[in-house]
Amino acid sequence: MSSNRRGLAMGPTQNKQTFGKHMGKYWQLYAMLIIPIIYYVVFRYIPMFGNIIAFRKYRAGGNIFGDEFVGFKYFKQFIGDKTFWRAFANTLTLNISYLIVRFPLTLIFALLINEIRNVHWKKFVQTVSYLPHFISIVIMCGMIKELVSTSGPINNLIAQFGGEKISFISEAKWFSTIFITSGVWQSLGWGTILYLAAMSNINPSLYEAAAVDGAGHFKRVWHITIPSILPTITTLLILDIGGLVGSGGAFEKVYLLYNPMTYETADIISTYVFRMGIGGGNFSYATAVGLFEGIINLTLLSIANIASKKLTDSSLW
Amino acid sequence: MSMNTKPMKVKENLGYRVFTVCNTIIMVLIVIATLFPFLYLVSQSFSSDKAIMAGEVGLIPKGFNIDTYLYVLKGEFLKYYGNTIIYTLVGTVSSLLFSAMLAYPMSKNELKFNKFLTPFVIFTMYFGGSLISNYILVISLHLKDTIGAFILPMMISTYYVILMKSFFQGLSKELEEAGEIDGLSKFGVFWRIALPLSKPIMATMTLFYAVMYWNNWYQAFLYLRKDHWPVAYFLQTIIRGAGANDADAQTVSANIKSCAMVLTVLPIICVYPFIQKYYVQGMMLGGVKE
Numbered sequence: 001m002s003s004n005r006r007g008l009a010m011g012p013t014q015n016k017q018t019f020g021k022h023m024g025k026y027w028q029l030y031a032m033l034i035i036p037i038i039y040y041v042v043f044r045y046i047p048m049f050g051n052i053i054a055f056r057k058y059r060a061g062g063n064i065f066g067d068e069f070v071g072f073k074y075f076k077q078f079i080g081d082k083t084f085w086r087a088f089a090n091t092l093t094l095n096i097s098y099l100i101v102r103f104p105l106t107l108i109f110a111l112l113i114n115e116i117r118n119v120h121w122k123k124f125v126q127t128v129s130y131l132p133h134f135i136s137i138v139i140m141c142g143m144i145k146e147l148v149s150t151s152g153p154i155n156n157l158i159a160q161f162g163g164e165k166i167s168f169i170s171e172a173k174w175f176s177t178i179f180i181t182s183g184v185w186q187s188l189g190w191g192t193i194l195y196l197a198a199m200s201n202i203n204p205s206l207y208e209a210a211a212v213d214g215a216g217h218f219k220r221v222w223h224i225t226i227p228s229i230l231p232t233i234t235t236l237l238i239l240d241i242g243g244l245v246g247s248g249g250a251f252e253k254v255y256l257l258y259n260p261m262t263y264e265t266a267d268i269i270s271t272y273v274f275r276m277g278i279g280g281g282n283f284s285y286a287t288a289v290g291l292f293e294g295i296i297n298l299t300l301l302s303i304a305n306i307a308s309k310k311l312t313d314s315s316l317w
Numbered sequence: 318m319s320m321n322t323k324p325m326k327v328k329e330n331l332g333y334r335v336f337t338v339c340n341t342i343i344m345v346l347i348v349i350a351t352l353f354p355f356l357y358l359v360s361q362s363f364s365s366d367k368a369i370m371a372g373e374v375g376l377i378p379k380g381f382n383i384d385t386y387l388y389v390l391k392g393e394f395l396k397y398y399g400n401t402i403i404y405t406l407v408g409t410v411s412s413l414l415f416s417a418m419l420a421y422p423m424s425k426n427e428l429k430f431n432k433f434l435t436p437f438v439i440f441t442m443y444f445g446g447s448l449i450s451n452y453i454l455v456i457s458l459h460l461k462d463t464i465g466a467f468i469l470p471m472m473i474s475t476y477y478v479i480l481m482k483s484f485f486q487g488l489s490k491e492l493e494e495a496g497e498i499d500g501l502s503k504f505g506v507f508w509r510i511a512l513p514l515s516k517p518i519m520a521t522m523t524l525f526y527a528v529m530y531w532n533n534w535y536q537a538f539l540y541l542r543k544d545h546w547p548v549a550y551f552l553q554t555i556i557r558g559a560g561a562n563d564a565d566a567q568t569v570s571a572n573i574k575s576c577a578m579v580l581t582v583l584p585i586i587c588v589y590p591f592i593q594k595y596y597v598q599g600m601m602l603g604g605v606k607e
Contacts, residue, residue: 047446290447
């Protein structure tokens, strides 16, 4: 009893002492954090709370957290807006079709690179394949426009085979093809890095044992390589699924490639938010749409994360 | 894999040899497809405008000339190129410094505050301000038309901080302790021991941040007036061409566009292969995600 009381009495002072000691020892590390933490508060958390203007009317130059509460007014507005639903559908369609094309291609490309025997050739292929990842989206879109222009090489090829020239960039039905092809071009090599890392971690004795057992080359790939990288495949796939509603890097590319003639298939949520908000000055309305997207994203990612934890033991948080 | 299959040559059947040939062909095709757009730009930049308009230019320049380069290198292009160099230098140095100052304390498990700090930082990867609230923030901080509007919104990348943190966690504790015994402060250990040991991750981060600033056009598009444009946004205005719903746009012939694009990607093409070893390692630290 007495010891208990003493313990209670000692508690706070002891805490204070250890706290003082802790700070005395580590104050320099804490000091290093000051600027980064201010940075996160100002440039990450204030905009995050700035989303509140989805529920409060914002006037240019007024309070950045809005002037008066209007409830779900803006949400009701966009739910009834056909253009929003078109953008929502386009976001899903583009993301899903891009994922379906890109994901298997990346995996196959990684498996094929892994089969290259000549070390120098292998390194060369890898280096070249990483290049598009570093290219500015502006330049990539500039290249696309040059390549598909009516006097560009693709149309020349079509003309040579007697076909009719196509103005790819202004036809809505071609947008997803351009979007997906250029996306694969840019990300194919970079996407193999994690697979190749996983493959290089496979114990060589597994292959030797399989070879002794008479397994041919393709059997070894099927029964050893693929199962060994399965956790990586699952994790990457789940992450991609988590990002399906998000615009990720797509905003800039779509913004640079689309035009009023292709809005029908190209306009995605973030470009819609941009046009409504920064273009049209409807800040609160656009924020409501952006917030809606953000919340769906967070939900999808959480579900993906739980699935990942269950299936592969690896998770984001 | 290549190493351990070599002794098994006996096992190589016809099927595998056919596969090797096909694989090489596929790889050659992929290399060509990857490089084609670049080579086409280079070819255009050395061709005459007339030949391009007529659709006569392929991978070999037609109407070969270097006048386009001379013209571009005399004009306003250089001013924007200079802006980009300044933004990239200032931006990359501040990004590296502040990211390391955040990542290093985060890597120390004994720091009690980390229980709060780590989720505080990581949460911003999954949820954040919308396009609009970021815009409003920059405007209300009166950063418009300043270098701050270009650099600050993306100065610290949480994903890169996580990569750096993982790297710092792998550093030898013994060396750091030895430094402290020799009388270095916590900051001294960071500056004199941890950072010099972190060349691989710092090289990777330098490349990633520098590429990010070098390529950025969006902040300039939102916040900067013409004099302050980086080259990426200047390119965007000439690529888009006049007549689009873009007041800044101007019409420029294809060879000039190509030439400007070639000059803008050139520094990146010259640098990235030499740091490949580092960034491949760096990507593996994060385990997953881009």
